[in-house]
Amino acid sequence: MANYPMEDITGKWVIETVLPDLAIMLKVDEVLYSGHTGFQRVEVVHSDVYGRSLLLDGKTQSTERDEHIYHESLVHPAMLMHPEPRSVFIGGGGEGGTLRETLVHRTVEQVVMVDLDQQVVELCRQHLPHHHQGAFDDPRLELIHDDARKYLETTDQQFDVMVMDLVDPLEGGPAYLLYTEEYYKIARARLNPGGILVTQSGPVGFLSLHECFTTIYNTLDGIFVHSVPYQVHVPSFITLWGFTLVSDAPLPVLSEEEIDERLAARIDRSTRHYDGGTHIAMFALPRYIREGIAGETRVNRDDSPVYMV
Amino acid sequence: MANYPMEDITGKWVIETVLPDLAIMLKVDEVLYSGHTGFQRVEVVHSDVYGRSLLLDGKTQSTERDEHIYHESLVHPAMLMHPEPRSVFIGGGGEGGTLRETLVHRTVEQVVMVDLDQQVVELCRQHLPHHHQGAFDDPRLELIHDDARKYLETTDQQFDVMVMDLVDPLEGGPAYLLYTEEYYKIARARLNPGGILVTQSGPVGFLSLHECFTTIYNTLDGIFVHSVPYQVHVPSFITLWGFTLVSDAPLPVLSEEEIDERLAARIDRSTRHYDGGTHIAMFALPRYIREGIAGETRVNRDDSPVYMV
């Protein structure tokens, strides 16, 4: 890999472990916010490498420089596979990037976004304008600060697409009960016929595939009739990142051209990362991911979740 | 990304910059070798994360845990696209992993491997048995310690496949003159009709694509009639890694099934990473790589190379 021999070590660094014995050092020039919300530790920092980054409990959630890769990859495949998504549920997604990508779809009439941590959302609105780009002001949005599971258990709303943009399932963290069989059954009950659910599913590098991705996939695969994994490289996550897309209705296999046509027909502005070719690349999986999924037998349940650490 | 909250900071670490202001800390439990060969600084270390790693001039070259991803990806596409590769040239490749993957092809009758640094090759033979697995003892191998460019200029040998497994083009490093237009013209003259050349081409992450990959691709694309880029995620390189495959003969577009059939027919043992599905995934490119290539105008020339830093 590339080597920058005269990097100046003096300064402020954010260090983040990515595997046991492996950590990333990012030099930051500004710490715009650091504090604890009651739910989680929050930091907003600025670096030359990534621009502004959001960290929750010490983990990079998204950065100004490459958040579009993550958010476009999370949102658009499910939205385009659905014939006409009108109502969308977003679980988590405090930065507003997922919301922003959802709202560019002209078919969308209503978005319900449920994020537990009001303070994180407010910090993102204040410090991450590049992320949300004003999406929080869209009149189609209903923003709720509550536990996503509790909301889904009690609402009678139905959705065409549900997007789970949650922090990883860490022990003691605020989200591990949003990756279990019980939770997915609750969510499934809130899908309209033909509805699609997609969730961020953790790292899928060769050394990190089994941290949580294979279990999340296996858990969803046991509940829904159709399930598809996909992945994309997000530089600030230091590895490939995985997603799982599921439905009880057959999922269309769209060609590069069909994706490009649907994008052109349905959204207001051009994407930066996602297009037909990117879609094909995301759903083409290297052997170790296919084998990792095939060999997984664990299922996340409320009383026996698979934690990331 | 995942977070390992109780990682013990006390100990020996190898730190390596991957971008300005971004560095990787790897905890190592053993430094098996550290020294300077006259050509370059060499370190062989052992870590829990990667097993044994080779570093040249402070940069990770390959590791026990994931070297198969890099070496299989470098060698097999060119070998399988060629109808019957009998003679193979390897430039660099001191660890022996490229050699090992080349020799499993039954059609191969002769391999000429030219690596400048005899001491590195000897250190790899001693310390990286997992990498070479005895390949250096194969009677089909002719191992030469010389400058690859000088060898190719003076030999009258011709090759079916040429594999460039070189250190990155760093200013003052031993390899930057093996990535230029002049060099590739010398190499092209040594290809048999229908011959294929492939070279490792540096990182292709969203933030590192332009360090050297797009220029190497553009340089080769200006010389050869046909050129194809591809990529794979190598965990220890912390990013996607790029390759360029070129020929003056048309390059077959092989389906997943054709790759699997050719693999089964031609090689002695199973691969670990490469198969038909992996091949398709490697050649499917996200939009920023396609656009990055299309927008590149620089050409590496002896008197104006593009360095990595």
Add this chain to the structure above:
Amino acid sequence: MANYPMEDITGKWVIETVLPDLAIMLKVDEVLYSGHTGFQRVEVVHSDVYGRSLLLDGKTQSTERDEHIYHESLVHPAMLMHPEPRSVFIGGGGEGGTLRETLVHRTVEQVVMVDLDQQVVELCRQHLPHHHQGAFDDPRLELIHDDARKYLETTDQQFDVMVMDLVDPLEGGPAYLLYTEEYYKIARARLNPGGILVTQSGPVGFLSLHECFTTIYNTLDGIFVHSVPYQVHVPSFITLWGFTLVSDAPLPVLSEEEIDERLAARIDRSTRHYDGGTHIAMFALPRYIREGIAGETRVNRDDSPVYMV
């Protein structure tokens, strides 16, 4: 040295070099301020180890936990060696700790403090209340934001004690012209008969003694009739710290008891670090400091200063 095996590496760290190839990593939980004043980069951080710290150009200036060691050691020896200090000049000293220690001497009628950087002083007043403890509100203080050298060249004020509490003489930094022969001659002209000047003089560890201490001492020793070096261990400076105290009048050699008596007679509240025993310990020097001073021949001059790096 002590070893804390389960220190968590994830988080925000301030890294600071102390020698080439040697750096300190301090985990911080809050960055209260980071910015550039036009004169220098400023950071105020909070850590469990040190409480609040002030860093200028990446270098720790003082910390809540141990600033009293530095500030008491800088101020009290000169003040007590003087028979009756009424007027005091402070060069630099933005945190207010030097000012605070000066003002506890009942004899003091007037303090002129000249610090170049108004913004640093204001940041310290806001963020470092532990340091200044309200000293900036004392009516005996005249606070001037200007270059100390320019002030001393143009004023006709005279002082009994002059305290130089300046950042280290770094190339390109704001203070290197406040450590030269020319500067000290200007300062000397502003001392009353019997007046004493003291300056912080940089690290005096066995490996860092020659960075600037010996030269500062030698420069002052060539100008003033009497000169005395002393030192104290400041934990957050990671080494012993040196001071030089000079006068044209004979400097009294005070016993432990005489120091304790003068302290009791002259100051309003008790000190935390300084007393008669500490005074004796500070002026007792290990051999390498005595030999280092004796062997130094360099003199700081405006056109040939000795920089710290």
Add this chain to the structure above:
Amino acid sequence: MANYPMEDITGKWVIETVLPDLAIMLKVDEVLYSGHTGFQRVEVVHSDVYGRSLLLDGKTQSTERDEHIYHESLVHPAMLMHPEPRSVFIGGGGEGGTLRETLVHRTVEQVVMVDLDQQVVELCRQHLPHHHQGAFDDPRLELIHDDARKYLETTDQQFDVMVMDLVDPLEGGPAYLLYTEEYYKIARARLNPGGILVTQSGPVGFLSLHECFTTIYNTLDGIFVHSVPYQVHVPSFITLWGFTLVSDAPLPVLSEEEIDERLAARIDRSTRHYDGGTHIAMFALPRYIREGIAGETRVNRDDSPVYMV
């Protein structure tokens, strides 16, 4: 503190915690040895800063550049306070530096050195020639590899001076039972009339004084009639280092001149760090050490030792 702005981060580093949340990064160019002896983890590294360093269980024990400060400070005060030391016991001291300083005293007829870890001693003999300078070959030495406590319990030897050069009392470490009341009573029984015992006693910086120093001092002070603490700054220990010197006979208070005379009369070659002035400086204590000792009530006992962490 000094700031080296262009330090290159790429390379091999040894990181060592000195306080919770505070660590030292030392760039090393060579790891001469790393392994585990069965008793402890051992590393011998080379750095530009310190030359060769010995680390046990991740903690720097001594370095080529400054070991003379530690070893001379440990050995000579006790040796010179004794009127005529003929027989000396060394507990630990694997590097050979303590042995080397002991043997320069012409009065010495016999040294018994008991170090648990034969492999450490052999590694030091091989890799740290600067430390021992051939001292292990002196015919006055009897070298025993056993537990120092067990040896002292079973021998009938008596000694004039006993020097405890042990690793710090870490929980689970090999030495914590060599800092307890029970151990010191065993050792006391092996002193000749007028005999002196000295032990390294851990860090005495303002923030680390209470880690183990005050307890070791208090434990010894409860057993022996006379006890004196002293300290010296050892750069590679990143702080002041403490020692405790005890005897049942009155300890002479030697002047600077008396120390220099005894040194001249008794030892074969000149010291590098220790002399009369250094002696005075080492025994002059800042206030917080005096108050820290006075306020300590804990005693190390076998069943309730005070660990360093």
